[in-house]
Amino acid sequence: xxxxxxxxxxxGTMNEPTLPDERSRLLGLAQFSRIPVEALEILDRxxxxxxxxxxxxxxxxxxxxxxRAWRFSDPRPLLVxxxxxxLPMYATVGAVELDEIDRAAVLAxxxxxxxxxxxxxxxxxxxxxxxxxxxxxxxxxxATSWTGVVSRDVSGDSQTxxxxxxxxxxxxxxxxxxxxxxxxxxxRHVPYEHIREQWSLTLVQNWSTGDDAYRMEQRVFSLLNGxxxxxxxxxxxxxxxxxxxxxxxxx
Numbered sequence: 001x002x003x004x005x006x007x008x009x010x011x012g013t014m015n016e017p018t019l020p021d022e023r024s025r026l027l028g029l030a031q032f033s034r035i036p037v038e039a040l041e042i043l044d045r046x047x048x049x050x051x052x053x054x055x056x057x058x059x060x061x062x063x064x065x066x067x068r069a070w071r072f073s074d075p076r077p078l079l080v081x082x083x084x085x086x087l088p089m090y091a092t093v094g095a096v097e098l099d100e101i102d103r104a105a106v107l108a109x110x111x112x113x114x115x116x117x118x119x120x121x122x123x124x125x126x127x128x129x130x131x132x133x134x135x136x137x138x139x140x141x142x143a144t145s146w147t148g149v150v151s152r153d154v155s156g157d158s159q160t161x162x163x164x165x166x167x168x169x170x171x172x173x174x175x176x177x178x179x180x181x182x183x184x185x186x187x188r189h190v191p192y193e194h195i196r197e198q199w200s201l202t203l204v205q206n207w208s209t210g211d212d213a214y215r216m217e218q219r220v221f222s223l224l225n226g227x228x229x230x231x232x233x234x235x236x237x238x239x240x241x242x243x244x245x246x247x248x249x250x251x
Contacts, residue, residue, distance in 0.1 A: 166197030
């Protein structure tokens, strides 16, 4: 759900393995790519701790490349001195979106940019991020199979789908193993209680593999390329969507 210019704020936990002088403090900011790459293509294996490996295999085989990074100036501020409230527990394993007041407070802090490890994967993701900021059309990640601690398999049943936002002419095209579950996941980030609108599943096509579902998605995108807005979304009429959907199925 992130955008190409979004930043991630790092906060020290209150106990180990965070160093004592970094605990509960705001540490820095980073800009990330949003497409997974092989972790060991961007990490320096020689500095990784032993507990990061299991029988010689890195425990987290996929990663998002850090494109730029900033370190807050010393003494780095305590979280309670900057943010309006303590972060919830689930911030330790995920990301919590800050509101406008907290964002402004964080961005006002003194910081210095620090270099990130320059490898080919980082350079490639940097070029993609720049293209997204310039609003160039993208096709989304290609369907691939890989196995690790977290696995993704495109060999089984999958679905190409179309979502519609409320009664508007805003549409979202994609593919997933379970289109309804994907729609439910996307709607968790929509403030329905405020705007009274959310995504609904409009069209679904079943396929025997993720590759087939991905190719169908790309055919629809190619037919509606002139209507692209942001990421996988489009603005067009229902008739435009139906024509592209039927044409993509026929081809």
